[in-house]
Amino acid sequence: xxxxxxxxxxxxVETARAVTTACAEAAGLPERMDLLAEAxxxxxxxxxxxxxxxLPLGFAVPVLRAAxxxxxxxxxxxxxxxxxxxxxxxxxxxxxxxxxxxxxTVAWSxxxxxxxxxxxxxxxxxxxxxxxxxxxxxGGVLVTPGEGAMVETESTLDLERPEARVRVTAASGPExxxxxxxxxxxxxxxxxxxxxxxxxxxxxxxxxxxxQERVQFGxxxxxxxxxxxxxxxxxxxxxxxRNNIHRSLSPECAVPAAAARATFVGAATLGARVAESAIQxxxxxxFTWEVPLHRHLRMIKALAAQGGAADLIExxxxxxxxxxx
Amino acid sequence: MTQTALAxxxxxxxxxAAHARAWLDANLPDALRExxxxxxxxxVAELCDWEAKLHRAGLVGATWPKEYGxxxxxxxxxxxxxxxxxxxxxxxxxxxxxxxxAGPIIMAxxxxxxxxxxxxxxxxxxxxxxxxxxEPNAGSDLAGLRTRAVQTADGWVVNxxxxxxxxxxKSRRCLLLARTGPVEDRHRGLVLFALRTDxxxxxxxxxxxxxGERSFCEVFLNNVVIPxxxxxxxxxxxxxxxTRVLSIERATNRMHRAWRFENQLNHLVSACLxxxxxxxxxxxxxxxxxxxxxxxIELLKGHVETLVGSLIxxxxxxxxxxxxxxxxxxxxxxxxxxxxxxxxxxxxxxxDTLRVxxxxxxxxxxxxxxxxxxxxxxxxQLDIISKRILQLKRKA
Numbered sequence: 001x002x003x004x005x006x007x008x009x010x011x012x013v014e015t016a017r018a019v020t021t022a023c024a025e026a027a028g029l030p031e032r033m034d035l036l037a038e039a040x041x042x043x044x045x046x047x048x049x050x051x052x053x054x055l056p057l058g059f060a061v062p063v064l065r066a067a068x069x070x071x072x073x074x075x076x077x078x079x080x081x082x083x084x085x086x087x088x089x090x091x092x093x094x095x096x097x098x099x100x101x102x103x104x105t106v107a108w109s110x111x112x113x114x115x116x117x118x119x120x121x122x123x124x125x126x127x128x129x130x131x132x133x134x135x136x137x138x139g140g141v142l143v144t145p146g147e148g149a150m151v152e153t154e155s156t157l158d159l160e161r162p163e164a165r166v167r168v169t170a171a172s173g174p175e176x177x178x179x180x181x182x183x184x185x186x187x188x189x190x191x192x193x194x195x196x197x198x199x200x201x202x203x204x205x206x207x208x209x210x211x212q213e214r215v216q217f218g219x220x221x222x223x224x225x226x227x228x229x230x231x232x233x234x235x236x237x238x239x240x241x242r243n244n245i246h247r248s249l250s251p252e253c254a255v256p257a258a259a260a261r262a263t264f265v266g267a268a269t270l271g272a273r274v275a276e277s278a279i280q281x282x283x284x285x286x287f288t289w290e291v292p293l294h295r296h297l298r299m300i301k302a303l304a305a306q307g308g309a310a311d312l313i314e315x316x317x318x319x320x321x322x323x324x325x
Numbered sequence: 326m327t328q329t330a331l332a333x334x335x336x337x338x339x340x341x342a343a344h345a346r347a348w349l350d351a352n353l354p355d356a357l358r359e360x361x362x363x364x365x366x367x368x369v370a371e372l373c374d375w376e377a378k379l380h381r382a383g384l385v386g387a388t389w390p391k392e393y394g395x396x397x398x399x400x401x402x403x404x405x406x407x408x409x410x411x412x413x414x415x416x417x418x419x420x421x422x423x424x425x426x427a428g429p430i431i432m433a434x435x436x437x438x439x440x441x442x443x444x445x446x447x448x449x450x451x452x453x454x455x456x457x458x459x460e461p462n463a464g465s466d467l468a469g470l471r472t473r474a475v476q477t478a479d480g481w482v483v484n485x486x487x488x489x490x491x492x493x494x495k496s497r498r499c500l501l502l503a504r505t506g507p508v509e510d511r512h513r514g515l516v517l518f519a520l521r522t523d524x525x526x527x528x529x530x531x532x533x534x535x536x537g538e539r540s541f542c543e544v545f546l547n548n549v550v551i552p553x554x555x556x557x558x559x560x561x562x563x564x565x566x567x568t569r570v571l572s573i574e575r576a577t578n579r580m581h582r583a584w585r586f587e588n589q590l591n592h593l594v595s596a597c598l599x600x601x602x603x604x605x606x607x608x609x610x611x612x613x614x615x616x617x618x619x620x621x622i623e624l625l626k627g628h629v630e631t632l633v634g635s636l637i638x639x640x641x642x643x644x645x646x647x648x649x650x651x652x653x654x655x656x657x658x659x660x661x662x663x664x665x666x667x668x669x670x671x672x673x674x675x676x677d678t679l680r681v682x683x684x685x686x687x688x689x690x691x692x693x694x695x696x697x698x699x700x701x702x703x704x705x706q707l708d709i710i711s712k713r714i715l716q717l718k719r720k721a
Contacts, residue, residue: 212718222717225708231717232710239648244627250634252401262623317616321607324594 009059015039016063020070029103029127032074037100041076046083050094057187058249061194068198071295073160075105075124077191081184082106082132086142090174093142104142106132106184107166108306112141115171121306123161125151130173131166138178141171148172158302159295186257189264190248192303196271197241199296204234206293207278210285227281234277237270258319265312268304275300338402341387345409348382359414360592362681369495372419373450384410385424386448389432393444404580404633411584414592419492423447423454425578426570427500430517434558434566443498443519455496457487457520457544464489465705467502468511472546474503474518480552481518486545489699493529493542496522501551502567505560517563519555526550536691575646575700576632582653583625586660589689590618593664596682602672603679614663621656628652644713651706654696661686661693 019039023032036042041063046052053059060080067076082104083097096102109121111134119133131149132140143149148170156163176184208231211222221227244263253259275297279286286293355361357375379385380394387403389395396402418424428447431440446452463470472485483503493499499520506514522529526549531539557563594615597607607615628649632642664686671679697703711717 208715208717215721219721220718223719223721228711228715228717228719229704229707231715232707235710235715236648236651239645240624240628240652243631243648244624246631246634247627250630252630252634258623259627262620263627265620266624313613313616313620316619317612320590320594320615320619321598321612324591324607325598 007055007059009062012041012044012059013062013066016041016066017070020066020072023072023074024070029074029124030100032072033079033100033103035100036074036076036079037098042079042100043083043098045080046094046098047087050083050087050091051098052083052087052094056249057190060191061245061249064191064194065198065201068195068296068299069202070198071160071292071299073124075103075128075161077188077195078105078123078132079103081187081191082142085176085180085184086174089176089180093174102130103128104130104132106140106188107134108188109308110134111136111138112168112171116169118165118167120154120165121163121302122151122166123158123163123302123306125164125166126153126162132176133166133168133171134181135171138181140176140181140184142173142175143168143171144173156302157298160299161302163302163306186260189260189307190245192307193241193245193248193263193267196267196300196303197238197245199300200234200238200241200267200271200274203275203278203293203296204231204238206291207231207234207281210282214283221281230277230281234274237274240270241267261312261316264307265309265316268300268307268309271300272297272304337396338398338405341383341398341402342405342409344382345384345406346412348384349409349413349415352378352382353413353415357415359416359685360681362677367416369419369453372416373453375415376418376420377450380448380450386428389428389444389448393432393440394448395444400577400633400637403577404630407580408584411581411586412588414585414588417579419495420447420450420453421579422456422492422496422500423452423498425574426456427454427498427519429570429574430500430563430567431519431557433570434517434563439519439554439557452497453492453495454498454500455490455493455522455542455544457490457493457499457501459489460486461488465702469508470502470504470515471508472501472503474505474516474551476505477550480550481516481556483518483520483546483549483551486543488532488543489541490529490544491541493522493544494531494539498522499527499544500557501546502564512564514560515564516560517557517567518551519557520549520551521555524549524551535694536688572644572646573636573642575650576642577636578700580629580633582657583622583629586625586653586657587619587622589664589685590615590622590660592682593667593686596678597667599678600672600676603670606667606670611663611667618656618660618663621659625649625653625656644709647701647706647709647714650700651703651710654703657696658693661690665690 019035022035026032040053043052044055044060047054079097083094087094097104105122105125105128107119107122110119122131125131130142130144132142134140145151149166149168152165152167154163154165211227212220214221247253248259248263278293282291285291383396384406387396387398387406391397431443460470474481474483499522501518501520503516504514505516526547528545530543532541533539594607597603668683668686671683
């Protein structure tokens with residue numbers, strides 16, 4: 001792993017914001033993937049041998065925070081993790097992911113029974129070249145739509161990264177071990193929290209701006225203590241997510257797995273609350289399609305489901321009971 | 326500090342967690358354990374004795390300079406020790422004002438002779454301190470305080486009244502805040518004293534709180550003469566330094582809270598699991614609610630550990646100290662409410678294990694009502710966040 005101490009995760013903030021803004025203007029997913037790859041963002045975690053930057057997970061956080069805040073319509077989280085996971089397994093494939101030629105995604109929900117089955121919650125699967133599907137052995141297979149697997153449209157909340165279902169009749173393709181899948185899923189928890197953080201920060205910033213611009217009864221909404229306190233609680237929620245991402249990645253953290261799980265579960269709950277609150281502060285405007293707060297809310301809810309927030313709370317309960325017994 | 330000294334300090338810090346855990350396991354008397362049955366209340370003398378032992382074991386004052394009886398270690402060591410103290414179901418300090426408020430303020434503004442006199446006495450539990458800031462008309466709004474200090478040839482003559490002074494009746498010193506000018510001066514002319522509570526003219530009356538305890542007091546000050554040498558810093562200077570200390574203290578005081586909170590949750594769950602008649606409360610009825618408390622505890626640790634990291638990196642904490650206070654107080658009240666609901670369903674003929682847990686949770690519930698009031702109410706914290714972090718516009 002790179003030990004270049006000159007680089008700092010925050011160095012990627014400006015690049016990630018600029019690329020996210022450029023992606024909003026791009027015609028489609030291939031163009032967006034080109035922009036992300038050109039800036040080195042798809043390969044931020046992948047080894048240098050496949051064209052990546054070989055940086056620790058913390059470097060992906062500011063990038064995904066910018067993506068979450070800027071409505072990035074690309075499977076960047078999945079590409080970052082899969083490029084790293086397939087390096088050493090299939091270098092040509094990993095290189096193609098890093099270069100942006102091959103957009104890939106993950107069906108985060110469900111697993112195959114043997115080599116067939118239906119799995120779901122695969123963001124942007126309809127536009128991706130390959131989809132990682134998970135097997136009952138806890139490993140994964142990167143299937144190609146049209147070759148023993150079919151991508152089917154699904155009702156989905158997320159507008160930026162619409163989810164699809166994958167019907168697999170004969171799974172074949174490059175494989176990941178159970179360990180590699182476990183690492184990918186664990187790292188995805190913190191990265192999802194980073195996407196949610198970006199979205200929540202944007203919701204809070206929009207709500208604070210609106211509350212100070214909108215004048216009613218001769219004064220801005222922000223002159224009302226009820227609105228001030230509403231926004232202060234949202235600020236606490238945002239800082240809670242931020243501090244916990246930091247904790248999960250800190251070398252000083254004694255329990256990184258428990259910290260990452262709580263960070264994601266907390267982000268899913270608190271992030272959604274910030275988005276809902278921003279809609280409330282915007283009044284009727286908040287309920288319109290035009291004000292993009294609903295897009296953040298939709299993404300946060302989709303991410304909560306992709307990460308299995310409800311199952312993770314059950315896992316916390318099981319651990320709590322086991323430790324207390 | 327030289328490189329060698331720095332390395333020695335770091336080695337000492339790294340060993341603190343293991344040392345703290347082993348020492349606490351071996352030395353905490355059963356009578357002080359909050360998860361064991363007790364027949365009587367611990368006396369102040371017993372608690373002081375215990376805390377003095379903690380100090381001798383290096384578990385109190387870890388970050389204070391060695392010359393004042395401290396450990397000369399960094400905040401990371403304090404965090405490591407705090408985790409272990411939190412995990413151990415022992416009583417809260419009877420001198421947390423001395424250790425976490427008066428001590429750091431004295432270190433910031435005290436004269437060398439004041440530091441030498443006051444600081445070791447705090448750690449050795451010879452002097453318990455209380456905090457004389459709040460007044461009947463100056464609670465959250467401290468700038469409205471009225472207690473007057475007039476300089477005379479014999480020293481400062483102080484008149485006024487303090488309230489909500491926790492532990493005043495068992496304290497030897499009071500960190501007293503008074504003003505030298507008129508009330509209209511607001512934040513100007515405030516002066517800090519290390520008042521001896523046995524000074525003539527100091528009248529302390531206990532107030533009974535909703536948990537039945539008499540932990541806080543009213544303090545009446547009638548022509549109390551405070552010698553010049555007991556003033557902390559000059560007028561204005563003392564208070565300015567105190568507010569700087571307070572902003573850090575708000576973020577770091579009782580750093581063990583998250584881990585004590587976890588100990589309380591584990592105690593509640595293990596009590597439920599100890600009896601076939603109550604197992605379902607943890608296993609099914611309140612399973613998800615308890616898991617959510619557990620998630621909140623981890624999130625609280627995230628606040629504490631990240632803020633400690635920021636302080637170690639030399640960053641200013643400022644209003645960010647309000648964030649963990651607000652998060653902790655509300656999360657803990659939520660837990661206390663849930664815990665009371667659960668223990669209320671324990672059978673009438675309960676085992677000792679269930680009875681001890683019920684008593685502890687009832688106590689936590691009542692005490693927790695103060696948590697969103699003291700050290701700046703929830704509403705004050707929300708004001709601080711909206712005004713100083715979000716900097717929201719308040720006027721047209």
